[in-house]
Amino acid sequence: DTAVSQTPKYLVTQMGNDKSIKCEQNLGHDTMYWYKQDSKKFLKIMFSYNNKELIINETVPNRFSPKSPDKAHLNLHINSLELGDSAVYFCASSHLYRGVYEQYFGPGTRLTVT
Amino acid sequence: GENVEQHPSTLSVQEGDSAVIKCTYSDSASNYFPWYKQELGKGPQLIIDIRSNVGEKKDQRIAVTLNKTAKHFSLHITETQPEDSAVYFCAASIRGDMRFGAGTRLTVKP
Numbered sequence: 001d002t003a004v005s006q007t008p009k010y011l012v013t014q015m016g017n018d019k020s021i022k023c024e025q026n027l028g029h030d031t032m033y034w035y036k037q038d039s040k041k042f043l044k045i046m047f048s049y050n051n052k053e054l055i056i057n058e059t060v061p062n063r064f065s066p067k068s069p070d071k072a073h074l075n076l077h078i079n080s081l082e083l084g085d086s087a088v089y090f091c092a093s094s095h096l097y098r099g100v101y102e103q104y105f106g107p108g109t110r111l112t113v114t
Numbered sequence: 115g116e117n118v119e120q121h122p123s124t125l126s127v128q129e130g131d132s133a134v135i136k137c138t139y140s141d142s143a144s145n146y147f148p149w150y151k152q153e154l155g156k157g158p159q160l161i162i163d164i165r166s167n168v169g170e171k172k173d174q175r176i177a178v179t180l181n182k183t184a185k186h187f188s189l190h191i192t193e194t195q196p197e198d199s200a201v202y203f204c205a206a207s208i209r210g211d212m213r214f215g216a217g218t219r220l221t222v223k224p
Binding site: 103 | 216
């Protein structure tokens with residue numbers, strides 16, 4: 001009965017490769033997000049989708065491309081991986097509840113680029 | 115855009131003592147202020163939140179206060195226990211666009 005799930009949990013790959021991280025939520029939420037958490041634990045939003053439509057797109061290299069096949073899924077594809085992409089990536093989802101968007105996070109995917 | 119500052123970055127307390135973490139935000143349009151607890155190897159977990167039309171909210175040993183005029187809000191944990199040790203994040207949100215503080219690493223010593 002996992003609410004927000006991500007796969008894989010760990011991803012180790014070499015520079016230059018292309019990889020994807022998948023996210024699914026079974027909460028019935030309309031909005032999903034991708035965050036990057038660096039080694040200093042800082043959480044930075046990357047993208048947000050509402051009902052499969054991109055609504056937040058922060059200053060992220062265009063090597064990162066989110067894809068939302070339906071409102072329960074938001075995948076993150078990364079091309080030409082670089083050392084600086086190493087981080088923990090969190091997916092989250094939210095719903096509008098009494099006028100605010102409560103956000104819930106997945107368990108994270110630790111990406112290591114060597 | 116919204117900017118959230120959080121202090122302190124690390125906090126060490128004795129079991130049973132209280133812990134206070136403070137945050138400030140810059141955008142007066144922010145209307146939702148959640149707090150998250152992140153344990154090692156896990157995702158941030160929502161532990162309590164406060165809306166802009168409320169000044170204080172309490173849930174057992176955890177309380178949050180909000181001062182809209184000064185644009186700051188705080189997390190108070192009373193009777194701390196070793197299992198409270200984690201990284202805590204504050205956040206400010208406008209219509210689902212959430213910006214986080216840099217986090218506070220809380221250590222509760224038994």
